[in-house]
Amino acid sequence: MFKTTEHMDSLIQLLDVVDAMPEAVALRARSYELLDLPDGAAVVDVGCGAGRAVAELAERGRRAVGVDVSEKMIAVARHRWPGADFRIGDVFDLPLDDGEVAGYRAEKVYHEFADAAGALQEAKRVLAPDGRIVLIGQDWDAFIIDSDHPALTRTIVHARADMTPHPRAARRYRNLLLEAGFKDVEVEAHVGVFTDATMLPMLTGVAEGARTAGAITPEQEAVWVTEQEERARAGRMFLALPIFVATARRSRE
Incomplete structure (x- = not known):
């Protein structure tokens, strides 16, 4: 999904809307608190997208670097x-020297990495001893969506999750960090x-992905999307996303 220029533009527009929501603003602010970096400290935001977090970190007096694999972003x-x-x-080959940064932040990107362990080894490389890491992400296999078609909804959510390289990465943050040798994991x-x-495009995209994967028929997609559109118009849409925030320190070893 979001491979063409048109789709990338749609993704950026959706991210802009989501990033401006009070919940998202508060979550970013919480991640900056958890980084717990002094003024002037270097920090990398991995998968920085359009750069909002980098700009906010810089406003807070940090030497922020944004890295993304997408030239468009x-x-x-x-x-x-x-x-x-x-x-x-690339997350597996960051354009940073060994131990160059005191903080490493990655928001809603680890589900895209089939080799999350490899990404964390690269995080350890660029982090200075006792440097802090903060990972933020939603669990793609645990979306909660109200619908009059609960069985179909389960099929859609799980099918779309299966199209993601590591859909349950967020629930594994703690163990991934421990296995990578990080300490003080919370x-x-x-x-x-x-x-x-606001989030209707995400729901229709989830249904489209399930249909593309062959998990549901076009007719089932149409029924489900129509219901969600009607709910949105009536102010009765309900989507809940479980989001996990993990923090840890790089050991001195």
Whole structure:
């Protein structure tokens, strides 16, 4: 999904809407608190997208670097925040020196990595001893959606999750960090609740993905999407996303 320029533009528009929501603003602020970095400390935001977190970290006095594999995202970020440091790079080969940063932040990206353990090894490489890591992400296999068709909804959610490289990465944050050798690992659970049409494109996209995967028929997709559209118009849509925030420190070893 979101491979073409048109789809990428749609993704950026959706992210802009979501990032402006009070819950998202509060969650980002919480992640900055958990990084617990002094003024002037270097921090990398991995999978930075259009760069909002990088700009906010810089406003807080941190030397923030944004890294994303998408040239389109980096171009948008550089346009929006011309004074910030954005770099094209891969999560498994970050454009940073060993121990260069005191903080590592990644929001809603680890579900895209089939090799999350490899990404964490790269995080350890670029983090200084005792550097802090913060991971934020939703569990793609645990979306909660109100519907008059609960069995069909379960099929749609699980089918769309199965199209994601690591849909349950967020529930594994704690164990992934422990297995990678991080210390002082802690996890918080947050729930995002959406009841209006703002997140309707996400729901229709989930249904489209399930139909593309062959899990549901076009007729089933149409029935389910129509119901969600009617709920959105009537102010009766309900979507809840479990979001996990994990923090840890790089050991001195």
